[in-house]
Amino acid sequence: MTNKKTIDFSNIKVSCEDCSLNELCLPRGLDTQDLGRLEEIVKRSRPLRTGEYIFRAGDKLTNLFAVRSGTVKLVLIDENGDDQIIGFYFPGEIIGLDAIDSERHLVSAIAIETSTYCGFPFNKVNEICRLIPELQNQLFKLMSRQLTAENELLLTIGKKNAEEKLSTFLLSISSRFQAMGYSSREFNLSMSRQETANYLGLTIETVSRIMSRFQREGLISINRKQVRIINMDTLRNLSTGCLSTEKKTG
Amino acid sequence: MTNKKTIDFSNIKVSCEDCSLNELCLPRGLDTQDLGRLEEIVKRSRPLRTGEYIFRAGDKLTNLFAVRSGTVKLVLIDENGDDQIIGFYFPGEIIGLDAIDSERHLVSAIAIETSTYCGFPFNKVNEICRLIPELQNQLFKLMSRQLTAENELLLTIGKKNAEEKLSTFLLSISSRFQAMGYSSREFNLSMSRQETANYLGLTIETVSRIMSRFQREGLISINRKQVRIINMDTLRNLSTGCLSTEKKTG
DNA sequence: CGCGTCGTTGAAGCCGCTCAATAGATGTGG
DNA sequence: CCACATCTATTGAGCGGCTTCAACGACGCG
Numbered sequence: 001m002t003n004k005k006t007i008d009f010s011n012i013k014v015s016c017e018d019c020s021l022n023e024l025c026l027p028r029g030l031d032t033q034d035l036g037r038l039e040e041i042v043k044r045s046r047p048l049r050t051g052e053y054i055f056r057a058g059d060k061l062t063n064l065f066a067v068r069s070g071t072v073k074l075v076l077i078d079e080n081g082d083d084q085i086i087g088f089y090f091p092g093e094i095i096g097l098d099a100i101d102s103e104r105h106l107v108s109a110i111a112i113e114t115s116t117y118c119g120f121p122f123n124k125v126n127e128i129c130r131l132i133p134e135l136q137n138q139l140f141k142l143m144s145r146q147l148t149a150e151n152e153l154l155l156t157i158g159k160k161n162a163e164e165k166l167s168t169f170l171l172s173i174s175s176r177f178q179a180m181g182y183s184s185r186e187f188n189l190s191m192s193r194q195e196t197a198n199y200l201g202l203t204i205e206t207v208s209r210i211m212s213r214f215q216r217e218g219l220i221s222i223n224r225k226q227v228r229i230i231n232m233d234t235l236r237n238l239s240t241g242c243l244s245t246e247k248k249t250g
Numbered sequence: 251m252t253n254k255k256t257i258d259f260s261n262i263k264v265s266c267e268d269c270s271l272n273e274l275c276l277p278r279g280l281d282t283q284d285l286g287r288l289e290e291i292v293k294r295s296r297p298l299r300t301g302e303y304i305f306r307a308g309d310k311l312t313n314l315f316a317v318r319s320g321t322v323k324l325v326l327i328d329e330n331g332d333d334q335i336i337g338f339y340f341p342g343e344i345i346g347l348d349a350i351d352s353e354r355h356l357v358s359a360i361a362i363e364t365s366t367y368c369g370f371p372f373n374k375v376n377e378i379c380r381l382i383p384e385l386q387n388q389l390f391k392l393m394s395r396q397l398t399a400e401n402e403l404l405l406t407i408g409k410k411n412a413e414e415k416l417s418t419f420l421l422s423i424s425s426r427f428q429a430m431g432y433s434s435r436e437f438n439l440s441m442s443r444q445e446t447a448n449y450l451g452l453t454i455e456t457v458s459r460i461m462s463r464f465q466r467e468g469l470i471s472i473n474r475k476q477v478r479i480i481n482m483d484t485l486r487n488l489s490t491g492c493l494s495t496e497k498k499t500g
Numbered sequence: 501c502g503c504g505t506c507g508t509t510g511a512a513g514c515c516g517c518t519c520a521a522t523a524g525a526t527g528t529g530g
Numbered sequence: 531c532c533a534c535a536t537c538t539a540t541t542g543a544g545c546g547g548c549t550t551c552a553a554c555g556a557c558g559c560g
Contacts, residue, residue: 158451
């Protein structure tokens, strides 16, 4: 409803060199000269509101994108209308890589809070890759890392029970916030219960119930989207299924 | 027990040009000259028996591998000892790509029947990529395709019920056999019930029960690992959850 | 033939889902 | 500022699909 079909990049020149995310983002590991080449092709978006698309499944691949602020979800929709959130993306993270094979996006990228992003025209990235081997390596690594992340998610969804899924999820968010330089113990979940449930292969009721249980047992303090992790160690044990909720520490 | 720690490549020169798989495998799209460059670095393995490793989680990434014959499973094992099969790989398919980021394998590759493979030293692949842009593209596409495959699996494991999972699985195997030039209606499952169940996030009992039900209802004929698909359309409907088993066609 | 492995089938139980009601948060207009 | 509507989150009760536990059958190999 609030979505727009077309994304108009502002023509503001982006300076990757001055960007606080450059050590997390695509330019990671590039020297000043190579950074300059990359900067020339980057376009920055206007702010998106919740629910707006960066790209839709079926769109032709024209850009790779880096989340610049906010949070973006990738959603896969099958012929039946079932949708599965396959990942949440935070600032500095790259999306669009899975479209390289078919040159068409098979998933949709949707902002789940006010967000901005940078776009890198894909054909130019391809050219620059030949000039900058380091960038080629960086892209390989990014895709490889994404594969690894999906492997983890597969293990979580396929083998863990609801309690293990939720604790794994909270710890994953926590460590990603830490990587961005924020607190690993206190943060705002940008995704709704519905989105969390979808991502983990659960229902919102189950997510809600287990969050409440974690709170009753003193593992976390949670109010709506505001989370504080109180007992990180027990949460870690729960996430691996080594410890049942009953016999928690303390 | 039958596993060997070290893999000794035979020094037999491999000719990708004459290989029947070259249109499915890494060389896809390469011209004769480029093919020659790739051939120079390829080593072919001796036959592996069921249970033997191509690489183990934790091993340093030295080669990318192409399955040449047989079937290989990729297995992810977490700290808790839970393991999840994240894919089955048939002749022409490439494994090892997920290790590019950390330069260490995070999953293990295990033959599930007598299998052979080809190895491509990774550092040389990297070099050659700079000489042959087409190979670089090919690698990007392979990784991208792998991401897409994992997305599908996520949707299957996360959102489908047992019946939908099994029919999706059978159809996936069927179409991959077809892509290799074999029959899409009659084939041998190389994986055990245990492996199928693990892959789909089910138990062997459930897999067995639903296979039997499909047979009772005339969708397939199955005897141990020998499968014949009788009613492909209904199976297709089942896989998308559009049709319950009861109200099947006919 | 005996043994071990793999697959099938049955019965009972539990985890997470469905359905439903309530509470809290957010937004709008008067 | 409050009344009202809407949306999200929480909590409870009951049910069902898949798992667990268990026994049996089929096949291969010594």
